Structures are given as C-alpha cells and as structure tokens.
Amino acid sequence: MDSWVDGQPADALSLKDRGLAYGDGLFETIAVCGGQPLLLDRHLSRLAGGCSRLRLATDHELIRREVLAYATALGDGVLKLILTRGDGLRGYAPDPSAQARRILQGNPPAAYPAVHGERGIRLFPCATRLATQPLLAGLKHLNRLEQVIARSEWQDAGHAEGLMLDQAGHVIEGVFSNLFLVRDGTLITADLKRCGVEGVMRAELLFQAESLGIPVQITDIPLEQLQSADEVFVCNSVYGVWPVHAYGALSWSVGPLTRKLQTIARALLDA
C-alpha cells in the first residue's frame, strides 16, 4: 500500500531530509496481524526513548494514532515507521524547533522458511564488528552501515543470520536480531550499553522470563562462552524466535527454554 509522510499518502521524500543527509532519525519495524500492530506499546516506548536521547521532538499520541490507522489499512504485513529530523538547513546543527517527520511504509508479511523456527538456523560468523558508541547504543537509529556491511559478508541461504561481536570480541547480537544463550537454566543476553540495538522482542522475552521466574543475566558475553551454552537462539519482533543450531564448529540442540519462549513469542505475533 501507499506510504504516508506526516499522515498523507506519498511516494517521495524531500531531498533536504536529514534522514537522507545524516541518518538523523529512528525507525521501528512492526509486525501487523489482522490490522493490529503487535507489541505496539514496546515499539512506541523504545521510539520515545530514542527521541528523548536524540532530542527529536514529536507528538507521540499522533504517531500512535497514525500507526493504528495505517495498520488497519495494511491488514497483514510489516509496518516500517521512520522518524527523521525533517528538512535540514546547511550543516550538522539540528534546528531545536524542528518537529520530526513521520514516514509509514507497508510491506507484505515476512516470508521466512518455517524450518528456521522448527529446526533452527546456522549463524554466519561476521567479521564486521560493532563500534563502541554509548551515545547511540541501544537505539534503532538510521545509521546502519555496520549492518549493511555485515549482511553483505554472506550470500548463501544456509546462514539465516549472522553473529556480530563488539570491538573487544564480545557476543552482541545478530545483524537483525538479538541473541540469547541459556546456561544451567539461566537466560543470558548481551549488555547493550556500548553498542547494539535494544530489540522489542528482546525486552518482551526478558519480561516474560522474569514473570516465569526464569533467572536472567544481562552481561558481557565473551565469544568463548558460546561453547558452554546449553541453548542459543535469536529473536526479533517480526519472526519471533529462531533456535540456533550451529555457529562455525559449534552446534546445539533446540532446547526446552528456547521452545517455551518461542511459543510465547508466537502467541504474541499471532495475536
């Protein structure tokens, strides 16, 4: 369906937009099912946090209304919401009075092979490492060249995702997913204070695990720690949970905690 820019159907963007010039903005990728945007509160809450950190002024209630209206029209698919700082004057200085430009785009439902969720995936070992930048860490901002380079490292369909490390060699995330380990019944995921994206499904699974009394650890994960993991999985808010069955020479079976969280994720995404 048509995209919307600031609430109006549009197929083009001003060439002066700071999203193009500098990647000066944020985005959300929201699964839509039966006209409902899923995990909407978490998406909008992350977006609001990002706006606050980037000092991007916008009307969050208006965004919610537009997303709901767009999702109703889309029906089933994936809604991409982009906020940019609008048109720029010359130079990097942001106009403190600027209101964010709102871009809504609709795509058909994601068509990943079901086997990814059933039997799990193999992770490609990306050589591209994430830079340490605490000012941007956690945000789903528009500066995504690291992901573009990492994703271009492999073409074969045998790897459904790639694993990205930070500069120090810690396990951080997938190119478009967050990553979890299970060890001795504890759910472990990377601390994202220095790099990485704080995924909406990651936040939801952490919340669900705590509700279920599952011990959770958010910490630095040296790569060697993958060897001692009982289970490994990746997640995002579009596909839910994919078990990881292999990374290089390492391999894992699909474990019970992975299946439990996958079931929870699936229920949220089939809502």
Next chain:
Amino acid sequence: MDSWVDGQPADALSLKDRGLAYGDGLFETIAVCGGQPLLLDRHLSRLAGGCSRLRLATDHELIRREVLAYATALGDGVLKLILTRGDGLRGYAPDPSAQARRILQGNPPAAYPAVHGERGIRLFPCATRLATQPLLAGLKHLNRLEQVIARSEWQDAGHAEGLMLDQAGHVIEGVFSNLFLVRDGTLITADLKRCGVEGVMRAELLFQAESLGIPVQITDIPLEQLQSADEVFVCNSVYGVWPVHAYGALSWSVGPLTRKLQTIARALLDA
C-alpha cells in the same frame, strides 16, 4: 537551483532509498566558483575510494560529467553530491547488481565571518567521542549521527567549530573539519585509520606541505599534545583554513605555517 537525481531535475526522493533507510551511501561537499567545481579530482578520488570500500557500483565518468554540468549551472556556491545504493528490497542485504543513485544539490556560497580566517576561531570541547570503526574510518559516508550530536552540544556563535576526540581521548578532527598542529616546524595531523573523515583539504594540504619540504607527521595525537603545539588550525574544502586561537584554557597565536597554508588554500578556493 533545482536538485538533480540521476541527471534529471527533481525535488524528491524515493521513500525506498537506502540512503534514508540505512545511511547506505556517501557524499561530497564541493565548493564551486565561477562554474568550476574546486578540488574536483580529489573529491572524485575520495568518492571512488569510498565506493570501492562500500562496494557501491557507479559510473565515475558519468558522475564527473554531471558534476561539471551542474557546477556550470550553479555558478558560485556549494555543490553537494550524494550517492546512495538506490532503492532497497526489504532488509540490510545489498543488491550486488544495484547501481548507485546520484543526487546533486546546490546551495549559495558559504557565508562564514571573515574574522574566522583572519583572527582564528575558538574550538568547543565536544564531549561526543568518535567510535572506533576501521571499516568506515576515513569515509565521508551518510552515517553522521555522531556529528549531529556533537554539533548540538553548543549553540553560541563564539565557537565556530568543535573538537572531537576518539574513545581513547586522541585528538581526531573538528565536527566538519580536519585539524592540524604545528610543533617545531612539523605539520601534524591525526591518523584516521580507526575513525574520522579523510578530508579533501587535509589531503591537499598534506600534499602541498610535502611539496614545500615541510615535515609531516600523521599519528595518534593525545589531547595533552595540544598544549605543546606552536600553531593549531582546522580546514575543509569549503572555507579553506581557519587558525585556532583557543581551546578551553589553551590559546595560540596565528603562526606562520598556518598563514602559509591558508594562503595556498585560499588560492585553490578562489580559482
């Protein structure tokens, strides 16, 4: 004047452009004087290097012809050339067959106060530090949130530029300039292998200095080293050279090597 997209007048861009979605592209900011794009070979050479590193396919001779034609029409001003990877499919994976989209924009000549060049400027001490990312270091790519955040740190006109350090506290560059020190007759500038932009004027001044037999050092510059500098200046390909007369409690007079290189830069930009 009108912008051009792929050689045609245009005022809007496809909403699917990967420049918007991911900052997946490069740019050049080229001074134009009397219809001539200045330092064009250096700009196009940096762009070609960036295309090669980002695997961005384009016709470099076509770009040269378009820039020349656009500059002729612009007369005097600043030409901004943006290359993006064009429209995206869903996801980060670049289409290996994609040809870069060419965007040309024209602005009036930059209107900086003449006093910046005459008496020098004060540098703002930016708290925003540049991330270490060797894969992107040196490139003038479209992921510029660090510069946006750094430039938003100050609003007063008393600081014409800001100094950015890397994560380890080395002096790297200005927000929109490169930086040089002079000590004991040697011209010193930061090594940009881990972060920073390899400016066209920086490259030209290094070339000119070597031609003049001035010793040049490209190295890591601890912040403390500013204290022992005899001269400090910043440069870019639009304004040329600005002496730096103050940074925090430190101050410098405008020195002879700064003036010599400023004169050279001015001659190149008045061409």
